[in-house]
Amino acid sequence: MNLPMRALAAHFRAHLAVMMQYRGEVLLWSVWGVISPAVLYAMWSAAASGSSSGVIAGYDQASFAAYFLMMMIVGHVTAAWDVYEMGYLVRSGSMSAQLLKPVLPMWQSIGANMAYKVVTLMFVVPMWAIFAWIVKPKFQPEWWEVAAGLAAMVLGSALAYLLSYVMAMAAFWAPKLDALGEAFFALSMFAGGRFAPIEALPWYVVPVAKALPFRWMYEFPTELLVGGRLSGAETVWGLIAQLGWLGVLVVAFRVLWRAGLKRYTAVSG
Amino acid sequence: MPQIEVENLSKVFRVPEREAGFVASLRSVFRRRYKEVRAVDGIAFKIEEGEIVGFLGPNGAGKTTTLKMLSGLLHPTSGTVSVMGHVPWRRESDYLRRISMLMGQRSQLHWDLPAMDSFIVHGAVFGVPKAQFDETLNELIELLDIREVLKKQVRSLSLGERMKCEICVSLLHRPSVLFLDEPTIGVDIAMQARIREFIRDYNRKYGATIILTSHYMADVSALCRRIIVIDKGRILFDGLLPDLSQKLAPYKVIKIDLDRDLNGYDLASLGDVLSLEPRKAAIRVPKENAAAVTSRLLTDLPVLDLTIEDPPIEDVIQRVFGGAATQ
């Protein structure tokens, strides 16, 4: 096993232990991922029954339930918080310590990220189950939608992580700019389909949302796993788009990382 | 009439037992096990107004706990305390206005504000009349030499500057009794000396009673005539500093680093050998022999480095008070 993989495995194990220690805090963080979609489900379900057709953007109450339950799951798998933390790491100088190690600081972050997702499963899975029992969601995916959906979820997770990290690197130039994390959050909410299916957004926002990568992280896997919304062709194009964005972000990461390091070591060392 | 009277004071803490390992930590969720820690165990003393008293003892001896009970922060498990006629933990407003506590490792200044703002707030909270506040503030600023740092954010001050501001804020309401808990910890030697000098001057000028805890012998010997030695919650010695020095049968520890191996040089004839390596050694000698032994070592051996140290306070207490300390 090469060095980055070994580092990753070590960080993963270490963070598993830490998170078990702090399970109270971890639980509280993970609840948010359930509450927000649940509240939105209640809202859209009320909106749908209040509309003349009972259906909004092709979703009725039961399919909204499926949509938002899926959003909880996809949201869990795609969680990435470097865009919020990097500013602090740079300001406090903790980044310096990480840069002294023979592997990229990114591997520690990935290790922590994966550990969090594993540990929180024990809290969120029961919550998902309770939610499903209350709202009775309607899923109807074909087998190929499930397969594609799972692949899309993995790709979407990598995409979300990378985008968060790439945006986080603005911290090298502007360590005090915490607003970037908020921007990421807002964009993932609207342009990602977490607030509402993108088709439901006002007409002037839809093209912007479709051009951004966020939809491939959240809405795309969700639609596939809810089922019955995308054609085979759209699915294939979607997966290609995910891979395309992934490629773009990998390049962006390399370029920005080098530039960012130069700037960081020049300014603070 | 003593200003401070403490009688049969005890503080017992119930501490949950922490066990390592996953299974043990699961078990502790359901059934907590506690053990009792007697932090302070039946101590008694009287202090007159204007005295400077040092509480000396190793870490965990009960000094800070005692101070917290005197200042009203902690309720004792049993015993009585009377300071200026008040029962401290009733936290009467009149009492709190007449005492002050400085804790070496904790800050009472607001980090994001200039020190001056913290001073003004302190004055308002303690209800200090404006005229008196201005007068006291100016005096303290002069005495502590902090005029230039007042407008800077506390977070950007050096440790020494911050300590001076902490001292200033704790004295703004002209307390009659001062509790100082490890006031010089973490501060460099020059600043330690300046702080001690300031405390001495303050006591002389205002007659404030000062109780100081420390595990540095130097703090205590520089300031206090009277010393109370505490270990494991019990008072081992309460008397004047000169008496303590005599009782300690003073020793020095000489440590040497050599250029070549000792080769069987007879160190044991010079004093008690504490540690012995081919090129390094430490021996303990009576104070009066220290100079002679040092020059002997320097003559006989190729010494690269030599230090002469006081034995650590824990050692001293162990040696002198022997069994009592290990109960």
Next chain:
Amino acid sequence: MIRAVRLIGLFIRVSVQNFAAYRFDFFVRLFVSLGHLFGELLAVATVFSNTESLAGWRVEHMLVLVGVFRIVAGGIRMFIVPNMRKVMEDIRSGSFDFLLLAPLDAQFHVSVREFVVWRITDVVLGAALALYGCHKLLGTIPLPQVVLFVFMMIASFTIVYAVWLTLAAVCFWIVRIENIEMIFWNIFEAGRFPIQIYPPWMQWGLTYLIPVAFITTFPAASLLGDPVTGMSPRVPLFASILALAALLLSSWIFRRGLRRYSGASA
């Protein structure tokens, strides 16, 4: 009493003075405030481009609710969150002792000493939005409704304060829990939308068990004066009882925590 008011004035003055030193920051913060508002308005636009009624609420009603949510969110971050976070931090660092050494009631002291003045932008923007939405619907808003609204907002803030005080007091028992405030934010999230979107059993829970309804929905409803939004004559009465009870309970919990902190026999 006068002394208390004077002290509050001093704390506010200190905060304002120190903020004035960072003028650039102010514009950034204003921009961020506007950003939040924009996001919330986009949400409203999205909902109402798909339907005319959200559980009986029309778009103007929703604007008022968003305004109220902003006011509460801003107000909380102006004078509740900074104080409660400092309490939790102080307990963890041991600096809480200094609070006990001050000749001032501890609960009063910890509740008023911090103040983040620039958050007033959220409050002002929220109030403007709420008044605008109401005006669009009703024309001139009758004075009694405005008075009732102010009263309901006071009740709302009292309940929020009580929840935060309780969460902070938990630190007296469990020192280590770092993000206990998430409990509040999670609950608060449910107040973004009218309480009527939830199934009846949940509405009941969010009114009588965890009174989220009194934090945002009912104050908005009281300004609108419209039964469709949940306003009824019983609401102000319940709000006052609830606010009072919450205040008393949380104060009691805080004082119990103080006793525990200073090792008084329980």
